[in-house]
Amino acid sequence: MRGLSMFVLQILFVGIIFGQNTFTSKRDSDPKAKVILDKLKKQYDSYKSMEVKFEMEMELPNQPKELQKGTIIQDGIKYQVKMKDQEIYADGKTIWIYLKKNKEVQITDMDDTSSDFLSPKQMMSLYNTGDFAYSIIEERNVNGQQFADIEFKPLTKKTDYTKMRLTVDKKTNKMISLRVFSRDGSRYTLKVSDIIANKKYESGIFTFNPKAAPGVHIEDLRID
Numbered sequence: 001m002r003g004l005s006m007f008v009l010q011i012l013f014v015g016i017i018f019g020q021n022t023f024t025s026k027r028d029s030d031p032k033a034k035v036i037l038d039k040l041k042k043q044y045d046s047y048k049s050m051e052v053k054f055e056m057e058m059e060l061p062n063q064p065k066e067l068q069k070g071t072i073i074q075d076g077i078k079y080q081v082k083m084k085d086q087e088i089y090a091d092g093k094t095i096w097i098y099l100k101k102n103k104e105v106q107i108t109d110m111d112d113t114s115s116d117f118l119s120p121k122q123m124m125s126l127y128n129t130g131d132f133a134y135s136i137i138e139e140r141n142v143n144g145q146q147f148a149d150i151e152f153k154p155l156t157k158k159t160d161y162t163k164m165r166l167t168v169d170k171k172t173n174k175m176i177s178l179r180v181f182s183r184d185g186s187r188y189t190l191k192v193s194d195i196i197a198n199k200k201y202e203s204g205i206f207t208f209n210p211k212a213a214p215g216v217h218i219e220d221l222r223i224d
Helices: 003-011 031-045
Strands: 049-059 066-075 078-083 086-090 094-099 104-109 132-142 145-154 161-169 174-182 187-197 217-220
Touching: 031 132, 031 145, 031 161
Parallel strands: 104 217
Antiparallel strands: 049 066, 049 187, 066 078, 078 086, 086 094, 094 104, 132 145, 145 161, 161 174, 174 187
16 A cells, blocks of 8 residues: 555554553553553454544644544455545555546555554554553543543554553443544544444455446556
8 A cells, every 4th residue: 555545544544752651561551541441452353344434634854733534444455445535445456546636547466464453443552562562642522522642652662652542431331532643743534424334345346346447547557
């Protein structure tokens, strides 16, 4: 995947100092945060499929804020992402990235790396990898909703971001938003507006249909 496409999926799919906490290993993580995450992960793991409607706010250095809305459908390892400027299709073997402004489709093989995007379901598995430490930094009531803000800090500097902040509604057991702080000063905020679980989808929606985009240039980057 390329550029923004990869980063958006890594968020979905994840300038302020990270509180006063110093995290050096997974053992430094907050047990209370783990209780919330375990509960949310259990719910997401029970879904055979997920359709997530989201808004992505991007704050890039020296550029105006940009807001993109989109939808991601995940069914096993298959997925489809639709946004204003691009669409991504993955059927388990192949990935199609449709760049609308360029009128181009890039086709690549779907290997273990390219398929490992972070939908909300994958996000809920991050905290068990040992690559992050996490802690509740705030619990608050907002119009009857009980929010918990959980911050994740990577335990290596090799990542593209310095931290992530996940907001969960404890009462309804739902992911509300994910804010990512990038090392280059960029900020990305993913807000989940709706999740539809266990809906059945035709396999064809996970492949790109060239007839739907006449005149598009096909760039096949697959290895024979």
